[in-house]
Amino acid sequence: MTNNILLQLNNISVVYSDVIQVLKGVSLAVKKNHIVSLLGSNGAGKTTTLKAISGLLKPENGKVTEGSIVYDGMSIQNSAPETITRQGIIQVLEGRQPFKYLTIEENLRVGTATRWTRPYKKDIEMVYSYFPALVTRRKALAGYCSGGELQMLVMGRALMAHPRLLLLDEPSLGLAPLVVKEIFRIIKRINKEQETTIILVEQNANMALQIAHYGYVMENGKIVMEGKAKDLKENPDVKEFYLGVGAGGMARSYRDVKSYRRRKRWL
């Protein structure tokens, strides 16, 4: 059972600039070849959790002050991103962040940074097979590509590194519904075909729970709920507060004390 787990966060706390505590004891476990989705409202600490794993807290003056992050048997909390990425953990940042002045293909080549001595041509073909929309744009500057193309680009760029654990931060942000569907379909395929374990942070809880195996719900720097994706989807609280389908579809009022209390527990 335990050796099936690729990544484990044990009760970690994250503090920015030595004073601002963002995570207050987050624990989660990610099984090999699973898609685990991390849900929660804005400011719940989802992105910070991902950054704690990938080591990207450091440049932002953040630090894991308590707890441990164990990846594949090694503890990696507060390691440098250069080290962590070379262990096979790649984060796809929120808001896409392409290299604007590089072409699509050059962007993809940056993804080889963790293993730059080895040939990359085959990997580029592999990325194009997942994202055929990129092929025709291969010579175009990334700065002039559309949002959908860019999301595919940054995911493809991460794939170039052959990640064992892929951290996706809001891949659906600001994309048209059809594109979102396409992206999620591809995430599922990557998970199956490349045997990549994925942690998926999403606002779009509905889509995320459709492709995930397991899910966690975060509020205020804590995990407030976890379970199999199927069960979470059926959970009345998740339904009401995240999927937007309240019982009977009626808006709740604060006078309805029971609902208010339930909501409050989460915030």
Added chain:
Amino acid sequence: MACKGANMEFFLQLLVNGLSVGLLYGLSALGFVMIFKSSSVLNFAHGELLTIGAFLFLVLVTWARLPIPFAFLITLIGCFTLGFIVERLFLRPLIGESLIYVIMLTVGLASMFKGLLLFVFGGNLHTYPDFLPEGLAIHFGAIYVPPVYVASSIIGIIFLLLFGLFFKYSPQGIYMRSVADNQTASLSLGVHVKKVFALSWAIAALVAGMSGIVLGIINGTNVHEISAIGLKVFPVVILGGLDSIGGAIIGGIIIGLLETFTGGYISPSLRDVIPYIVLVFILLVKPYGLFGLVEIERV
């Protein structure tokens, strides 16, 4: 008629001199731009890097009496290493600090290097032995291009091509551009950002050292003079655009031409002032420079 011909020759002579001096400025600005592009640091010690190159070559040629090509190679390797060391010792501890500290540090480095060089070599003019064969000179009618200019142009063009290829196709070149473009994103993909900084300092020092050698061949080496020429990178890069490598070269050539033409037609004493007049003018009308990156905004 004869007068007109002489005029034309004078013009062409100035043009050729201006182009080769300009190429040199451009090359030396290239190092400056690389540091700025990758780490947003303005390197005020650039002139001193040139001087160090020039004097290292002087030591190797006149004191150690090494054969010229060998001395040239060792100087380049030495400057490259020096760039690495400077980054490691002085710049790296300041990563993450506010940029103004880093820039002040380079001002400090400049004084330190200059002081050390003055301490060792004094403020006098030193010259290299004449080693460039006269056969390298180009006679074109009455136009005479001295061997130094020919050699420096050849070296300049070779280096430009090499850098162009390096940045366009080599993995390290692409990683360097990615860091310049979006540091967080390149960190997330495992680009060794610190190594990229170190490499850009090393390459900058190497190019600066090479420009220093050529300047030394043209005018002789003098600590004050060469480090002052190093300051000319400022008009050059502001003209070309602080973050454009192609702009640095073209800016260099324009400043070189302006200088020689002003010196030739107006007054030699105005020669060294004109780049700064251009600098002020460019800042007024085109603050991004001719080729500076204008932020790509997706609407």
